[in-house]
Amino acid sequence: MKKPSRNCDPVIVSRFFDKELDPADNASVDRHINSCPSCRKMLDDLKTLSRQVRTHITGRCDTDHASIEKSLLETICKKKTPFGERVKEAMLAKKVWIPVTAAASLLLVFFTVFQSPGVSEPSAIIASLSGDVSSVVIIETPRTRQTILWFNEEFNPERLDL
Amino acid sequence: MSYKTNTQVWDETELVLGLKEKDEEAYRELVRQYQAKLFRIAYGITLDREESSDIVQDVLLRVYQHIHTFKGDSKFYFWLRRITINMCLNWHRRWKRRFRWRHQPLEKGEGENVMELGTESYSPETLYREKELEKILQEGLKTIPEDARTVFILKEMEGLSYEDIAGILKINKGTVSSRIFYARQKLKRSISSMLDQGETE
Numbered sequence: 001m002k003k004p005s006r007n008c009d010p011v012i013v014s015r016f017f018d019k020e021l022d023p024a025d026n027a028s029v030d031r032h033i034n035s036c037p038s039c040r041k042m043l044d045d046l047k048t049l050s051r052q053v054r055t056h057i058t059g060r061c062d063t064d065h066a067s068i069e070k071s072l073l074e075t076i077c078k079k080k081t082p083f084g085e086r087v088k089e090a091m092l093a094k095k096v097w098i099p100v101t102a103a104a105s106l107l108l109v110f111f112t113v114f115q116s117p118g119v120s121e122p123s124a125i126i127a128s129l130s131g132d133v134s135s136v137v138i139i140e141t142p143r144t145r146q147t148i149l150w151f152n153e154e155f156n157p158e159r160l161d162l
Numbered sequence: 163m164s165y166k167t168n169t170q171v172w173d174e175t176e177l178v179l180g181l182k183e184k185d186e187e188a189y190r191e192l193v194r195q196y197q198a199k200l201f202r203i204a205y206g207i208t209l210d211r212e213e214s215s216d217i218v219q220d221v222l223l224r225v226y227q228h229i230h231t232f233k234g235d236s237k238f239y240f241w242l243r244r245i246t247i248n249m250c251l252n253w254h255r256r257w258k259r260r261f262r263w264r265h266q267p268l269e270k271g272e273g274e275n276v277m278e279l280g281t282e283s284y285s286p287e288t289l290y291r292e293k294e295l296e297k298i299l300q301e302g303l304k305t306i307p308e309d310a311r312t313v314f315i316l317k318e319m320e321g322l323s324y325e326d327i328a329g330i331l332k333i334n335k336g337t338v339s340s341r342i343f344y345a346r347q348k349l350k351r352s353i354s355s356m357l358d359q360g361e362t363e
Contacts, residue, residue: 061211
């Protein structure tokens with residue numbers, strides 16, 4: 001520890017005020033302060049500052065502790081709720097189902113618009129067959145192969161040569 | 163096991179035991195006994211009531227959840243105090259606080275204690291002077307860098323020795339001494355300058 005000097009060292013006065021000097025230094029500084037108006041004033045200023053700070057902080061901390069207590073107790077009660085119940089509560093909460101619904105709608109729109117088979121895709125007729133009763137066309141697009149089958153509505157049995 | 167009712171005083175060992183057994187009454191007692199003390203430390207460091215309230219709630223909740231990690235090597239309050247200080251000095255919280263301070267230099271409306279105007283103890287002049295001093299002190303405290311303010315507050319509000327502060331903040335004793343001295347000088351200068359400014363206006 002630095003030796004206290006007689007030159008009115010404010011650092012030493014600050015340590016003296018905090019009772020952080022060893023007993024010998026403390027006694028020596030105490031004697032000096034009693035005989036030095038300048039150091040006495042420094043010490044008095046420190047006392048005043050300390051009191052003002054404590055009063056100020058304490059005054060500002062005059063807050064509504066009851067509401068903190070209430071909020072904390074509610075939180076721990078929630079933490080005690082069984083897991084299944086908590087999941088159910090969470091699922092029913094607006095903050096969960098609204099975003100989930102919105103996301104699902106967006107996905108639906110995306111797949112409807114971008115993933116549906118395009119009507120303008122190039123296609124080719126691979127084979128076709130027309131008969132008296134029905135016709136068959138096999139069409140191939142870049143992604144699918146489709147078979148279209150239809151029947152003639154006006155069926156003429158005479159043409160069958162029965 | 164029977165637990166104590168609200169009117170009875172819990173000693174530290176009983177309280178810790180109750181918390182370890184997740185007893186709600188013990189938790190209630192923890193909140194009642196320590197929230198104001200921890201709030202004072204948090205406020206001294208953050209100078210922000212909303213932030214301090216969040217910190218104290220976080221601390222008490224963490225204590226409830228992690229009480230099993232308390233080994234009893236130190237006093238229970240010392241453990242709580244250490245958690246509170248660490249949470250105040252958490253970089254994320256510091257960053258948010260600085261941001262808020264920059265955009266809201268004065269905590270307007272905060273700390274405006276309602277006093278009865280015109281009573282003997284609170285004449286308009288006294289009230290005005292106290293309000294001014296309060297404002298000056300608040301602004302003065304804000305001018306002290308957070309590392310120095312933390313040390314200063316632990317000294318002023320908790321009355322800790324330089325050695326204890328050094329142990330909590332993991333710095334050396336000489337640094338504690340110089341930070342306290344620096345904080346006092348800075349605060350004195352800020353107060354004097356603001357008082358001078360007020361007189362010339």
